[in-house]
Amino acid sequence: MTLRIYNTLSRALEDFSPLEPGQVRMYVCGITVYDACHVGHARANIAFDVVQRWLKASGYRVNFVRNITDVDDKIIRRALENGEPVRSLTDRMIVQMHRDFDALGIERPTHEPRATDYIPQMLDIVRQLEDKGLAYRVAGGDVNFAVRRFPGYGKLSGKSLDELHAGERVAVLEGKDDPLDFVLWKAAKPTEPADAQWDSAYGKGRPGWHIECSAMSCALLGKTFDIHGGGADLQFPHHENEIAQSEGANGQPLARYWMHNGFVNIDNEKMSKSLGNFFTIREVLEKFDAQTLRFFIVRAHYRSPLNYSDVHLDDARAALKRLYTALDSVPPAPAVIDWNEPFAAKFKAAMDDDFATPEAVAVLFELAGEVNRSKSARLAGLLKALGGCLGILQGDPKAFLRAGSRLDEATIAQRIAERAAAKQAKNFAEADRIRQELLAQGIVLKDSPTGTTWEAAS
Structure with missing residues (x-):
């Protein structure tokens, strides 16, 4: 069975065929590092960690880029509130992010670029857009993208320009030709710290948020790459704007497959900092072990909403204990997965169907039942190896059961x-x-x- 991926751009399941045989180039929007990572970050990054694990298990070489946004309004505001340099804040938050992600078994990407290391590439894209008449300067020093001059704007989100009203997640700023236009380069303000502004042909300033990902993805993966991923909340306007500015500058498609993971709900209500109903990863790990949190996320399909609650985490731990109990009772033999083996073939069919982890996890429980019945060290080894494709069952069984x-x-x-x-x-x-x-x-x-x-x- 060929791997199929739900492509947000086409709104359909498509057979996956990379640009280069045997190699996948993948970009996922990372963290804006001004605060501790929360459960929503865990959900998105575990989802795409599973994607890259499965691509590797399928024999692909994966060039995986996950960026770090280390300059934006929230970062500047928090640094000023703390009375510390921007770089001090972002360095500290990156250390915390790595600590949390490592605990959850999220593998480091091939490249983890910081936005501030790609300012020249961003300015080069802005210049190209201005040369092509897709960007214009504002008296105050900003440079904006002219949305109505780019044919096809809205193709990712499925929204027409007439449907996109001012105020729908797009701030109406004085000086725009159109309320939908977005900023590419922001002029420096007197109140902003010196370490958050750079010299440019437009005067001192800093990049807009959207231009960062265009510059980093194109610099590290090329003007067109295979997979672009992120949370559903990024589909519009962030990813829509990435497409407009990247394709406007380069004249070719940005990514061939667009993937978006679902939202996290807290007790059936969408998680939101504004509602105050969010939990940091660190807070969750004070009550539950990291393997349980990862398993809770993995056993839901990446595109589905994920309802977080202590009851669901308790249930996830009890379920994971059943798998670890099988490995504890029958020490696994080292295994190289034979994809023709019936359990492995069933697991592969699930994962090849748009990374259907709920069905793949169900196969693991079937296999655990067979391990308990047959006491086969070979099957126990297969159970552990297949679990590794999801980033689970790699710890010491007895240690997990006694935790x-x-x-x-x-x-x-x-x-x-x-x-x-x-x-x-x-x-x-x-x-x-x-x-x-x-x-x-x-x-x-x-x-x-x-x-x-x-x-x-x-």
Whole structure:
């Protein structure tokens, strides 16, 4: 089966065929580093981490670019509030971002460019657009993109110019020829710090947000590349504007496949900082382990809305424990995936259907059931290897199953020994009392012919 991807641009599932056989060039919009990463960032970045993992598992060489926006209005505002240089703030936030992403098993991209390292490339695009009559200067020093001069504006979002009203996520700024026009270069303001402005033919200033991604993607992947991804909230205006300025300057398509992950809801309401109903990754990891959070995100399809709640995280951990229990009971043998093997073939069919992780996860549970029945180390190895395509099941099973215990292992071992002695003495009431005492403290005992083991309760 050929990999099929839902292309936002065509609004249809399409067979995936990269520009260069065997190689994929992929760009995903990254973080604006002014604050701690939240669950929405986790959802988007895990989604595209799975995409690049599956492309690699399918035999492609992947050149994956995920940018960092390290200059914009929010960053400048936060730096001024903190009384610190912009670079100090962004450096600190990047360290925190890497810490959170590493914990979630999100692999580092091939390239992670910072916007401020690509100012010359941005200015070159602005110049090309101005030369082609698609950009114009404003008296105050800004340079704007003339939306109505670019044929096809709205093709990604499916919106016509008549439907795009001023004020719909587009600020109406004085000096625009049209309310829909957007800024390419912002003139420096007296209140803005010196480390957030650069010299240019238009005077001191800084880039608009949209131009950053056009410059970085084209510089690192070429004028046309295979996949462009990001959250559904970026489809309009950010990605629409990327297309307009990139294709306006270069005269060729920016990306062939556009992918957008769904929103995160908090208890069935869209997550939003303005509503105050958002959680940082760090806050979630104080209550739940990173593997559980990743599994919770992976078992939903990337394009579907994701409803976050503690109840759903508890359920995800209980489900993941079932998979780890299979690996704990049957130590996996090292495995190279044979895609003709029935479980592997079924897993591949799911992933090739627009990265259908819910169906792929269902295959893992079927396989875990077979591991429990057959006690096959080969199948256990296949379970672990297929889990690796999703970035799960790579930890030590026993460590995962025992995570969250309120008692130290030495104390638990002592109580298990005391229970064994009570059973040996036929004092079954005492043995049962010890089991219940441990259960009350979140420890589940499991008896088998080879002895008693334990794990933390879900």
